[in-house]
Amino acid sequence: MHAVFLDKQTFSSSIDFNAIEREVTKLSCYNMTQTEQVIERCLDAEIIITNKVLLTNEVLKQLPKLKLICIAATGTNNVDINAAKSLNIAVTNVSGYAGTSVAQYVFAQILSYYQQIEHHNNNTALGLWSSSETFCYHGNAIAELAGKSLGIVGYGNLGQAVEQIAKAFQMRVLISERPNAKSIRANRLSFEQVVQQADILSLHCPQTPDTEKVINEEVLKQMKASAMLINTARGALIDNNALLLALQSKQIAFAALDVLEQEPPPANHLLLNTNLSNLKVTAHIAWASSEAQQRLINLLAKNITSFKSGTVLNRVDLET
The missing domain is CATH 3.40.50.720 (NAD(P)-binding Rossmann-like Domain)
Structure with a gap:
């Protein structure tokens, strides 16, 4: 599965992404992505990883290959969850890392x-x-x-x-x-x-x-x-x-x-x-110890593993 990380720069340069790379066939990373760049960068993506990049209904409906959105945070307000549901796109988040x-x-x-x-x-x-x-x-x-x-x-x-x-x-x-x-x-x-x-x-x-x-x-x-x-x-x-x-x-x-x-x-x-x-x-760094950032990345990898195996883990699109 091809995964695209839209805002890798929200993590320190020292963080290891190997756990994610092992779960996908290809990982394309962009330091930052504007909303108008998402479609072009994700047309061939089956997985999108986003920390803060907005994924609106207008954007999601133009990404027919997309199967999974991995939010690299606990908060989910940057993704239109209802739109993802209607398009049969799974959405996960992470918690407990910080x-x-x-x-x-x-x-x-x-x-x-x-x-x-x-x-x-x-x-x-x-x-x-x-x-x-x-x-x-x-x-x-x-x-x-x-x-x-x-x-x-x-x-x-x-x-x-x-x-x-x-x-x-x-x-x-x-x-x-x-x-x-x-x-x-x-x-x-x-x-x-x-x-x-x-x-x-x-x-x-x-x-x-x-x-x-x-x-x-x-x-x-x-x-x-x-x-x-x-x-x-x-x-x-x-x-x-x-x-x-x-x-x-x-x-x-x-x-x-x-x-x-x-x-x-x-x-x-x-x-x-x-x-x-x-x-x-301070500049929103309370969460960002090196250890917490690495835990978060490893949790993203686990979410991808679970999705591939058909098991439910951290699925926010299934919450009522």
């Missing part, structure tokens, strides 16, 4: 903030320790994580991986129920309770109509003034204008964002031009 990587990122941000490593390193580089009258130079306060409350919004693989590390630090973990839920499941608190009690609020939920701008002006006002907000999920979960105002006014203490609502973002994006010391933004 829990360790995302949890490590979350705690890297938490530890950086609470331990103030960069600040204290700078103090030493500036000679403040050498000129100190005492054996240590204190600078910004350091706070322990033990006893702090970590609120988790989205309790799937990623949220659970974060919880596991939090417990090792003796933190109090608060699992949020879905926003606006009518009932609260066992071992969870309402979204409002979690927002109000959390010292750190970490977002891991999918983007849906119910979660878009779930972190808005009203919610930010309910958070502790000392709270830290971390978003490794989707940028659209946050109302950017409301967050900017909350950070400027010190309504909340700190925000660490790995995602924005448009990626890549425009250079003049609201949150990229703030000069705020209480905001850090």
Whole structure:
């Protein structure tokens, strides 16, 4: 089977694609592909691998040889699933590959903030320790994580991986129920309770109509003034204008964002031009440890193997 990888550049150059190559007769890779280039590049393809390239109904109906779409991510909003169904094209995604990587990122941000490593390193580089009258130079306060409350919004693989590390630090973990839920499941608190009690609020939920701008002006006002907000999920979960105002006014203490609502973002994006010391933004890399990227590629290969053998694995087109 001929497979075409439309956006290989979304992976690091060091990642090994041999697992996929072993499952296909030919693998054609393109660093990036615009929507208008898909048909030309995939006319002879039986398998398309895409991370973020859009596959619309208009595109899919012009690819008669196509049998399988492998989405190289968990999210599926870049593929018209209903159109694929109607054309008898199978669609798979991948999940469970990035829990360790995302949890490590979350705690890297938490530890950086609470331990103030960069600040204290700078103090030493500036000679403040050498000129100190005492054996240590204190600078910004350091706070322990033990006893702090970590609120988790989205309790799937990623949220659970974060919880596991939090417990090792003796933190109090608060699992949020879905926003606006009518009932609260066992071992969870309402979204409002979690927002109000959390010292750190970490977002891991999918983007849906119910979660878009779930972190808005009203919610930010309910958070502790000392709270830290971390978003490794989707940028659209946050109302950017409301967050900017909350950070400027010190309504909340700190925000660490790995995602924005448009990626890549425009250079003049609201949150990229703030000069705020209480905001850090990284380029959607929480998921992207070398190990997680390799796991993802290997999972894609397994999806192809299963499809060829007639077994069902990660088929999103069969979900109801």
